[in-house]
Amino acid sequence: MDNSPPDQPARKTSRIQLRNRKRILEAALEVFSAHGYRGATLDQIATQAGLSKPNILYYFEGKEAIHVTLLNQLMENWLAPLEEMDDTGDPLEEICAYVRRKLEMSRTYPRESRLFANEILQGAPRMAPHLETGLKPLVRDKAALIGRWMDEGxxxxxxxxxxxxxxxxxxxxxxxxxxxxxxxxxxxxxxxPGAQAYLDTLFRKLLTPAD
Structure with missing residues (x-):
């Protein structure tokens, strides 16, 4: 007879825990984007979040765990503008729309962009798997698509x-x-607005086929 206790249902994360976790990640994004991974400390993140350092460590094992979580979230958003390039659309309009989406990301998510840049400048020690499995095949596919549009004139x-x-x-x-x-x-x-107008002109002139 099996006298082992029945499996306990997984405890749901409370609203306070979700709120604190979001608060920590928001604070960490601010600190990492300003100081880079090496320059950031858990004390800075705790101060920015308005929480104690032990409280931070209740939710995350350490600085690297917070950084990896942010990078994982970032990568999804980072790939989305390129994924939206439609192989059935007008090639020039698709390229220019991609430029606009990337520029809008810089306007809306400047800290995330700097977080990504800092990681790359350090040799991508925590993001390398994402670059290989997510970014690389997507960029190769879209480069092949652009190449095909060029072959078609x-x-x-x-x-x-x-x-x-x-x-x-x-x-x-x-x-x-x-x-x-x-x-x-x-x-x-x-x-x-000035950047968008300039870049639209730049890439249209570069990519418009000669008559």
């Missing part, structure tokens, strides 16, 4: 991979170098 010929890199560089600049941009262009309300 629907886009001007250029290197698809370097095109994607240049889109990243020109859009993410506004988040990763925001301090510099804000000094050089103090009218913050004009920065992103």
């Amino acid at each position: 629907r886009l001007a010929r250029t290197d698809p991979m370097h095109l994607i890199f240049s889109i990243w560089a020109t859009t993410q600049h506004y988040a990763d170098f925001a301090a510099q941009v804000n000094v050089l262009m103090p009218d913050e309300d004009a920065v992103f």
Whole structure:
């Protein structure tokens, strides 16, 4: 006869626990985006969150666990603009729409962009698996799609991979170098509309096939 106790149902996470966990991640995003992984400390995260350090460690094993959680959440959003590129759409409009989505991400999620940039600058020690299994196949597929559009004469010929890199560089600049941009262009309300108009012209001129 089996006298072992019945399995206990998993305890649900309370609203307070969910709120505190979200609070910690929000604070950590602020700290990591400002100081990078190496410069950030649990004490800084605790202060930013308005919680004690032991309270932080109740929810996460340590700084790395918080950082990995943020990176995991980020990667989903990071891939979405490229995934939306439609192989049945007009090639030039699809590329320009992708540029707009990436620029909007820089406007809306500047801290996430800097978090990603800091991780890459350190050699991607915690994000390497995502780059291999998520980013790499997606970028290869979209580069192949862009290459096919070029072969069909629907886009001007250029290197698809370097095109994607240049889109990243020109859009993410506004988040990763925001301090510099804000000094050089103090009218913050004009920065992103101006950037969108400029980049749309830039990539249309680059990619419009010659008559």
